[in-house]
Amino acid sequence: MQQLKGIKVLLVDDEPSILQFLELGLQNEGFEVQTAMEGMTAINIAKEFHPHVVVLDVMMPGMDGFEVCRMLRKTENVAVIMLTARDEVEDRVKGLTIGADDYMVKPFSFEELLARIHARIRNQFPNLFGEVVIGPFRIDNRRKEIKHEDRVLELSPTEYNLLEFLLLNHGLVLSKAVILSKVWGYDFGGEENIVEVYIRSLRDKLNDKEHRLIRTLRGSGYRVDII
Amino acid sequence: MQQLKGIKVLLVDDEPSILQFLELGLQNEGFEVQTAMEGMTAINIAKEFHPHVVVLDVMMPGMDGFEVCRMLRKTENVAVIMLTARDEVEDRVKGLTIGADDYMVKPFSFEELLARIHARIRNQFPNLFGEVVIGPFRIDNRRKEIKHEDRVLELSPTEYNLLEFLLLNHGLVLSKAVILSKVWGYDFGGEENIVEVYIRSLRDKLNDKEHRLIRTLRGSGYRVDII
DNA sequence: CTCAAAATTCAACAAATTTTAAGCATGCTT
DNA sequence: AAGCATGCTTAAAATTTGTTGAATTTTGAG
Incomplete structure (x- = not known):
């Protein structure tokens, strides 16, 4: 089992149930987790928290995931994983997930998220372990x-x-x-x-x-x- | 973490947000990047800039990606990667026939784009690696x-x-x-x-x-x- | 707020590289 | 062999690029 102490994940989604589910799961895996339900909040938290990975829902009221991603990239050295609902993929969102390092289509399994977070960290922060x-x-x-x-x-x-x-x-x-x-x-x-x-x-x-x-x-x- | 200094990429897409995002990401990876939002502009930039890779959206107002690709090939030694929306996949055959080296279906992750750019460069400009x-x-x-x-x-x-x-x-x-x-x-x-x-x-x-x-x-x- | 450490800027200096130019050497043509 | 064109060599001038120590500004802890 991989040692993950000290690896920080920021979850951003406007759906409280999903947020809580992921938070518990990731904490249980040994990550340090913070959450935000809104884009601007996420950016402010990131400035203090300096997460290694941000998991970001695309569709949110107010500032959308794309915008948040762009702003994060300006100041933080961070890996971004975007979440999109299946019916959004065919929609206007098409092509916008482009800026993220990785993206996942809802619904997804917790294992899948875990795997992708690992992959991103390994790739972007090889010296973290x-x-x-x-x-x-x-x-x-x-x-x-x-x-x-x-x-x-x-x-x-x-x-x-x-x-x-x-x-x-x-x-x-x-x-x-x-x-x-x-x-x-x-x-x-x-x-x-x-x-x-x-x-x-x-x-x-x-x-x-x-x-x-x-x-x-x-x-x-x-x-x-x-x- | 690979350094790729000296490799030049030209991005062509009519969607400014996508353009900006890819530009930031690629610059961050060490590429030299230029962008164009229109086919004719792209060709003119290419004549000065001599990019190693051109990333080219198929659907653009005015001159489309195929046309741009064909013209580029006449004068430049360059690898072309085409971007198509999912419902334009039939274009794929057309794209490869016409001289694109690779193509990607939107939406795609930034990682995927990186991988393909690497692959193309490795193939076409072995001495850069x-x-x-x-x-x-x-x-x-x-x-x-x-x-x-x-x-x-x-x-x-x-x-x-x-x-x-x-x-x-x-x-x-x-x-x-x-x-x-x-x-x-x-x-x-x-x-x-x-x-x-x-x-x-x-x-x-x-x-x-x-x-x-x-x-x-x-x-x-x-x-x-x-x- | 104050202070010290850190970050940044500045400018004089040093060193390496690029360019120029002039004379020399060599090969080719007649 | 003489004369000419082309290439070679050399050294010094001009330019570019890197180094350094100090001055100045910013930041963050207490």
């Missing part, structure tokens, strides 16, 4: 800690995010634009120079004076080389 | 690295681009004009002498003193000979 070991590094996502050769690095939140991203993508050249959009968010307004500044800070803390750990590929970006 | 082996050379686009007999070449960005171009077209005679336009871009203002300068630099780094790897064909251009 326990420690990820990458060469001389160990990323502990739960503790927000990275060790380098058994030495805990004292990192600010942004430094942590950046180093985690670099490590999880070691071996690939990552352009400053990609790093910006992945670590700072696609809507970050500032200059790419900030990436350079943080890279420097990481190199400092890693004693990477020769730039051998974090290599600069002039004109292309940076690449972490695990030896 | 893993390693391409050409004789004693290995091009790794994602690492921005070229190995020669297991030795990593230290190349500047332009040297890399040039060598990649030469290798991918080995056996062909490439005139300086063609090299200039392909490696430096059609709007480069300088002299062809710069090609000579860079060829020399490559020959240096390849220990190609005898010009056996990169052969000069006086009056015609250069040719890479893979033994």
Whole structure:
């Protein structure tokens, strides 16, 4: 059985009975669950709660699931699973479920939902389960800690995010634009120079004076080389 | 979590919400994205942008997806993925006959679109992914690295681009004009002498003193000979 | 509200890359 | 072999890109 402590799910549906049923079921599986019955509420909760997965009914009074999904995506790094009723599929909703990472047609079994949540988490948050070991590094996502050769690095939140991203993508050249959009968010307004500044800070803390750990590929970006 | 920097996607749909959603999602995955809401616009953008993949809605006011697809194929080397609503599935045959590489039925998940884009790129632009082996050379686009007999070449960005171009077209005679336009871009203002300068630099780094790897064909251009 | 840590911006500096240009070498034609 | 065209080599100028330390702004805890 998979360890799911610390994985957060936000359920959004205007039907209280469904909501309660899913909430109980998921809590029973070890998830942390919050619920909302309305789009705007969902977005506000998400800003505090930072769920890993949002399960979202498409048809809701007021703001519909599509709109909620779009707004969530702007600020949260989250997987979205949409729910649609069968007769809505043929309707105007057709094509609108497109923005979600996955969608399910009602009615569905609880097992099916569980399976899809697992799939999404595995896909989007691979490092959420326990420690990820990458060469001389160990990323502990739960503790927000990275060790380098058994030495805990004292990192600010942004430094942590950046180093985690670099490590999880070691071996690939990552352009400053990609790093910006992945670590700072696609809507970050500032200059790419900030990436350079943080890279420097990481190199400092890693004693990477020769730039051998974090290599600069002039004109292309940076690449972490695990030896 | 895969980085796909450098892969360009053109989205064509007359529904702004869908367009925006796919754009955000794909950008978030590291793609370069452009969008068009109308067939003629799409074709004009494609001429400048040279996308690797075009995602094309069949049903559009004015020029329909089939027409756009046919015109694109005339001038661009591009993979086309068509989108059709469920009740338009008969169009599928038409789409594939006319030259689409793949098609998807709405509604679809974002994941599914990603998977298909990956599949198409893998198929049509293999050098954008893993390693391409050409004789004693290995091009790794994602690492921005070229190995020669297991030795990593230290190349500047332009040297890399040039060598990649030469290798991918080995056996062909490439005139300086063609090299200039392909490696430096059609709007480069300088002299062809710069090609000579860079060829020399490559020959240096390849220990190609005898010009056996990169052969000069006086009056015609250069040719890479893979033994 | 205050303060310190963190995040961001800025600008001077450093380094690598690209481009240019001039002289040299080589091969081709007559 | 002379003369010409084409390609080669080289080094220095111009440009681009990355680095760095410090200044400034923002954020969040107490």
